Amino acid sequence: MTSDRGSFVDLEHASVARGEKIVLHDISLRVSSGEHIAILGPNGCGKSTLIKTMTCECYPIAREGMRARIFGRERWDVFELRKRLGVVAAELPSERTLHTRGRDAVISGFFASSTIWPEMHVSKAMRQRAAAVLDQLEAAHLAEKPVGEMSAGEMRRVLIGRALVHNPEMLLIDEPSNALDLAAQSELRQTLRRLAQHGVGIVLITHHLADILPEIDRVVMLREGRIFADGPKSEVLTEERLQQLFGVPVTMARRDGFYHVW
Numbered sequence: 431m432t433s434d435r436g437s438f439v440d441l442e443h444a445s446v447a448r449g450e451k452i453v454l455h456d457i458s459l460r461v462s463s464g465e466h467i468a469i470l471g472p473n474g475c476g477k478s479t480l481i482k483t484m485t486c487e488c489y490p491i492a493r494e495g496m497r498a499r500i501f502g503r504e505r506w507d508v509f510e511l512r513k514r515l516g517v518v519a520a521e522l523p524s525e526r527t528l529h530t531r532g533r534d535a536v537i538s539g540f541f542a543s544s545t546i547w548p549e550m551h552v553s554k555a556m557r558q559r560a561a562a563v564l565d566q567l568e569a570a571h572l573a574e575k576p577v578g579e580m581s582a583g584e585m586r587r588v589l590i591g592r593a594l595v596h597n598p599e600m601l602l603i604d605e606p607s608n609a610l611d612l613a614a615q616s617e618l619r620q621t622l623r624r625l626a627q628h629g630v631g632i633v634l635i636t637h638h639l640a641d642i643l644p645e646i647d648r649v650v651m652l653r654e655g656r657i658f659a660d661g662p663k664s665e666v667l668t669e670e671r672l673q674q675l676f677g678v679p680v681t682m683a684r685r686d687g688f689y690h691v692w
Contacts, residue, residue, distance in 0.1 A: 438463040438600050438631065442497040444490035446476075446483050452491070453479045455655045463501070463599050464631040468642045468663075471652035472676050477635045480652065481604055484633070486511055501599075512542045516593030516601045518586070528578030532569070532588045535577050536560040539592035556595075563591045567621055583614025587621060600631040607641050619643060619688075639667070644687025651675050 439461040446454040453476045461467055469477050482488040483498070486506045490498045500506060501514060516539070527535060530545040537552055537560045538545055546552060564570045569587045577585055586606065593601055606622065607615045619641070626632055626645035634641060642649065642663065649666040651659040653675055659666045667689055672680040682691050 436463060437461075437502055438465070438500070438633075439484055440497065440499040440502075441483070441490070443493070443495045444483070444498050445493070445496075446479055446488050446490050448479060448488070453655050454483070454490075457490075457657060459650065459657065459660070461633065462631075464629065465648065466626050466632045466643070466646045467648045467650065468634045468636060468646045469650050469652055470636060470639070470642070470675070471658075472637055475652045476655040477637075477652055478604060479655075481517075481602055481633075481635055484602060485515060485517060509542060513596060514599050516596070516598035518590050518593045518601065518603045518606070528576070530577050532572035532575050532577065532580070532591075533557070533560050533564065535588050536563055536591040536595050539595040560591070560595055563595050564588075566594075566624075567591050581614065582609045583611070583617055586610065586614070586618055590621065590625075594625070594630070600633060601625065602633045602635070604635045605638075606634065606636065607638055615640075639672070639682070639689045639691050642667075642689060 439459060441457050441459045444454065444457045445452055469480060471477055479488060483490065484500065486500060486508055490496055498504060500511065526545045530538070534546045537556055540556055541550055564573055567587050567590060569591060572580065572584055572588055577588060580588065606618055610618060622632065623643050623645055626643060632646070634646065636642070647663055648661065649663045650657060651666060651671065658675060659671055667682070669680050669682045672682060672691060680691050682689060
């Protein structure tokens with residue numbers, strides 16, 4: 431089956447188990463390649479499992495009427511799929527990354543590895559592309575700095591570079607503002623805004639409303655492993671829905687294109 435470049439995710443009646451427990455229930459979701467979308471929900475609602483389904487680390491349970499396609503295909507070699515995706519995890523790929531300098535951490539994205547190993551051939555073009563990505567992220571000063579000596583904000587920026595270095599069709603970002611102070615959160619959001627404005631497709635997974643960029647047009651709410659709401663941001667993000675989603679009273683305000691709750 432050939433890939434459909436117009437479609438990124440096409441799930442229909444998909445349920446996904448982790449071990450003996452079903453985490454996602456009867457999910458029907460379509461995401462276009464190049465789309466800007468946020469998946470919003472409380473901790474434990476299945477957001478990370480949904481990301482793993484998009485990257486084919488998890489597969490839905492085979493049942494009648496179920497359909498699961500990524501870029502138009504039902505089965506992928508994971509390493510082949512990684513060439514088309516950029517994934518920014520909430521945590522480092524491995525402890526080895528801590529000892530890797532910023533430029534090499536970005537280059538490791540070409541190999542989907544945690545660092546540059548001796549047997550890997552790093553070309554001049556790869557080094558040039560890594561330098562260009564660091565410049566794009568305003569992070570050229572981090573090229574020689576070990577990742578383990580970086581602040582949380584600097585580390586997140588380098589990991590975004592790692593995800594972008596091979597020009598992916600979609601960027602998947604899991605809980606982008608975790609462990610970041612207010613200044614680092616603001617810098618990261620401005621970085622992501624620039625990427626969105628330059629046409630990078632973004633799927634952003636979060637439980638923080640303030641992570642949802644002005645450039646994100648669509649919000650999917652996930653609750654207890656089920657899609658609770660899906661639609662334009664202006665229609666989905668209401669105080670009533672947020673109260674139902676998180677189970678607490680919510681007051682919401684909008685400022686400069688961002689939404690805030692308390």
